[in-house]
Amino acid sequence: MEFYADNILLIVFLPVWVCLIIISGIIFKITESKKLTLLLTLLSTFTGLIFSLNILNYVKTNNLVLEKNFLWLSTGEINLYFGVLTDSTSAIFIVLLMLISFIVQLYSYGYMKDKDDFRKYYVYLNFFNFAMSGLIISTNIFQTYIFWELVGVASYLLIAFYYRREDVSKAAKRVFIINRIGDFAFLSGIIIFIWFSLTYLNRTNLDILMYTSADNTVNSILKSAYINVYNVFCFLILIGCFVKSAQFPFNLWLTDAMKAPSPVSALIHSATMVCAGIYVTIRILPLLSQELLNLILITGIVTAVLCSFIAASQTNIKKMLAYSTSSQLGLIFAAVGVQAISAAVIYLVIHSFTKALLFLCAGNIEKKYNSIQDMDVMGGLRKQSFYDALYWLVGALSLSGLFFGGFTSKEILINTVSSNPAVLFFVLLTSYISTYYIFKAYFRIFEGDKTILGIDIQKSEKTMSASIIILCVFVIIPGFIFKLSRLNLLCLLAVTICLLAVVHAYISSKTSKMYIPCILQNLSYKELYLPKVYDFIESIFSKAFIFIALIEQVIFENIVKCINFIIRSVSKIISKLQNGNIQTYISYSIFSTGLILFALIFTYYVTEGV
């Protein structure tokens, strides 16, 4: 057991090796086999899974916090460490990452088989595994930041996978830029922390914020009288987390990220990467003051309600699922905000499985409809592929909290927030809307007697069905493993609300009306005008950039031209010295030797004073 915990770095670096092997295979044209690529990747991920499960078991049973650090960079005043932190939280996250990676990699084989760049796709997936597991085992905030950026890069590469399509490359760029805002906030937070510690706490030989010694840091800060600066630091880090986890008003990037292939959405933009923000928030939780906890709570609640509200009227499957992810992450943030960590983690794990399942289902549906994602043209799919309907139903039941894992996790969440009636109200509201949209999607896609001609219903690949079935198992089983803490009135209320929502969804899918005020419906359909706002900001920036470009053209270009001209003319003169005649060269040599001799004699006379 200890062996696995000692070699946790293997989980991080195995994907890198696989990456390098596949890349060298591409460069040296060794083999074109797609199966080999898949097997290699699966092998590495499976090894990672075995290791992480053993580590989770070991850490959990012995209640350990293992930490290893080595000094990476020391500037005299600041020490930067790289290290490995293994405790139950990070072990759970790594298990989650490896499990969903494994399933998605298996699924992707069927999904991406016909595409070119198949191996490049797997290179990116492995790279993502490396970055994400590195982020999870980070011991300090700086290491987290490095892997944070790497994860962003992996996400960008995978979103821009169909980069030849213009809308895809544009969306990927936007995702990257919005993520940059968060990354920048994160980095400025770190810089402020260093500055603050060096200036106000008079610390020398400062270790950058380690998660395990966060309590000590807090104590030393509370003794000093500069809590405001310190709050700014925490706030900036939190902004980074909010952006990464697609919280309002930064949630827009998640919808743009849906341009990625569906398995990627399942892996990165619903199950693992977007949880990075929550993970880091849990890590820095001891540092946060009550106001910041309230901020987390409010952001989470606002996101949960608004995003599920927007999702209710989306017609694009993946867009709807993206908004749903944002809103569910909002609920998790709310749980973190009331410091219910275990509830948050359980909810997160089960939500990850559920959402990955739904995304893979969406991938299946999309594949059947030849890459159409609009629910308006779909209908009656249940008759043609019964199993897809079943998978989606499992996912929907879990997401709404009616059955399976979703029920357990939602029950735990509701019980933890039940002391605060306002939060409880919004959680129940969110769960109502979530149930509504997910079942509406079910009724619109699978039920009804609409059959569209000219759409070929392909048979799904074996790997695709296998991976979906594995995910179904992981969604269903937790519903029976956790024993129900209290089957109380609240729980009954939640289920009743969800059932009402199902009825609502059924009726509104029949009549295609939402039965809510027209303004609200419009607002929801237009996504609260958020894209418009972003477009506006973008247009302002592009105008500013035109101005900057003008400056560049007028001033900098002329400066460069001027420098160019000077150097050119000087070198023209100098190049005349090299005339190709050997005697000239000898003259130079004699002249310069004479000069040196003269200088030597001169210095001799000066120093000797003769």
Place this chain on the structure above:
Amino acid sequence: MLEITLFHYLILALFLFTVGLTGIVISKNIIKTLICVEIVMSAININFIAFTSYKNYMFLSGMIFALFVTAISALQTAVGLLLIYFIYKNKDKVVSEEIEELKE
């Protein structure tokens, strides 16, 4: 009768050296340049021998070095002549001002 000292030898060597150097720089024909190199070499030889016999006559290293210089200058002349021969064969001229291949 004037006694011949080290100083006189050095003057002679300096004279020869200057003549050789001047010749190398100003002569138009490459063969002349080669001859001037030989003159420079003999100036160096004279220096070696003069210093050995006046200052350090217990050790003959200077004399031996002079022998080496002679041998090497002979080799150098041989190589130089060969080069000049090839240049002449290819370009039909031995005037150094017109050979400007080093420019490129």
